Amino acid sequence: QVQLVESGGGVVQPGRSLRLSCAASGFIFSNYGMHWVRQAPGKGLEWVAVISYDGSDKYHADSVKGRFTVSRDNSKNTVYLEMNSLRAEDTAMYYCAKDGSGSGAPLDYWGQGTLVIVSS
Amino acid sequence: DIQMTQSPFYLSASVGDRVTITCRASQSISSFLNWYQQKPEKAPKLLIYAASSLQSGVPSRFSGSGSATDFTLTISSLQPEDFATYYCQQSYTTPQTFGQGTKVEIK
Numbered sequence: 734q735v736q737l738v739e740s741g742g743g744v745v746q747p748g749r750s751l752r753l754s755c756a757a758s759g760f761i762f763s764n765y766g767m768h769w770v771r772q773a774p775g776k777g778l779e780w781v782a783v784i785s786y787d788g789s790d791k792y793h794a795d796s797v798k799g800r801f802t803v804s805r806d807n808s809k810n811t812v813y814l815e816m817n818s819l820r821a822e823d824t825a826m827y828y829c830a831k832d833g834s835g836s837g838a839p840l841d842y843w844g845q846g847t848l849v850i851v852s853s
Numbered sequence: 854d855i856q857m858t859q860s861p862f863y864l865s866a867s868v869g870d871r872v873t874i875t876c877r878a879s880q881s882i883s884s885f886l887n888w889y890q891q892k893p894e895k896a897p898k899l900l901i902y903a904a905s906s907l908q909s910g911v912p913s914r915f916s917g918s919g920s921a922t923d924f925t926l927t928i929s930s931l932q933p934e935d936f937a938t939y940y941c942q943q944s945y946t947t948p949q950t951f952g953q954g955t956k957v958e959i960k
Contacts, residue, residue, distance in 0.1 A: 768949075770897075778889075778897065778940055778951040792947045795854075828896055837944045839887035839902040846896055 735759040735842040737829050742847030745819055753814040755829030755844055763787070763807040766832035768840055769814050771825035781827070784812060797823075819851045855879050855943050859952035865960045872928040874955045876941035881921045885945035888917055888926045891954075892937045900939075901926065931957070 741753040755767070769781040782793045782803040791803050797816075805812040812829055826848050830840035856879035866872050876886065884904040889897040899908045901917035904924055914929040928935055936959055941952040 777954045778891075778942075780942075780949045780951065783947060783949070794948050833902065837883075837885040837903075839899050839908075839942070839944055840889075840897075841899050841902070841908070843896040843898070 735831065737831065737842060737844035739827065739829055739844045739847035742827065742849045744850045744852060746853050747820060747851055749819055750815070750817045751819060751849060753816065753827055753829075753847055753849070755812045755814075757810045757812070757829075757831070760831070762810040765834075767803075767805060767812040768830045768832065769803060769812075770828045770830055770840070770843075771823075772828070772846075773822075773825045776825075779825075782814065783832075816849070819849075821851050823849060824851045825849060854948055855882060855946065855950050857941055857943055857950050857952040859939075859941055859955050861955060862953065864955060864957045866931050866957060867960045868931055868933055870931045870960075872931050872935075872957060874926045874939055874941075874957075876919075876924045876926070876952050878922045878924075878943055878945075882943045882945035884920050885943055886917075886919065886924045887942045887944060888915075889940045889942065890935075890937045891940065897940065928957075933959075 736758045738756045768783045784803045800818045802815045826846040828846045829844045831842040833841040858877045886904045888901040891897040905917045938954045938956045
């Protein structure tokens with residue numbers, strides 16, 4: 734069965750960096766795009782970034798552009814989110830999610846999330 | 854960016870009620886509209902994709918309809934396990950965007 738397991742969250746000071754990982758299993762990882770979605774405490778879902786199946790295409794939300802970078806290692810079945818210059822407003826649960834099949838596909842499987850708290 | 858607007862923000866209903874949640878896109882998104890359910894402290898779960906297709910394993914009391922800019926999620930007979938927050942999401946273009954959510958609570 735499909736499993737997505739995020740790790741790397743924690744408490745970090747403003748301006749510092751953090752790298753999140755999402756380990757995938759149960760499907761052919763190199764065939765699917767992968768997303769990061771975040772949720773601030775008590776708030777709704779915010780799409781953060783997507784990377785294509787082979788890593789050749791990446792898109793980031795304006796709110797994180799220039800600070801966050803999505804990447805993947807298909808040999809390790811893992812997608813990453815490198816977060817730099819962190820701000821208090823980046824405090825959230827971060828979920829990785831798998832693209833479904835085909836153009837315009839939904840996010841059909843989600844991990845359990847990893848919590849990032851940006852605080853001095 | 855495409856804005857997604859859900860209504861209502863909050864809905865109080867009883868077990869057995871028929872419940873409808875609406876989602877409006879700021880421009881046409883064809884049928885690239887998905888619905889997710891999120892329970893407290895849990896990850897979102899896909900319910901409906903492509904506006905009206907039921908994800909595998911999701912009970913048939915859930916249904917979706919609509920196209921272009923106006924969409925609905927209907928729960929035909931609300932069950933205790935359906936009390937949750939529901940989000941619509943457009944996958945027509947990047948950045949993909951979510952509605953603000955509709956919390957369904959017990960009356």
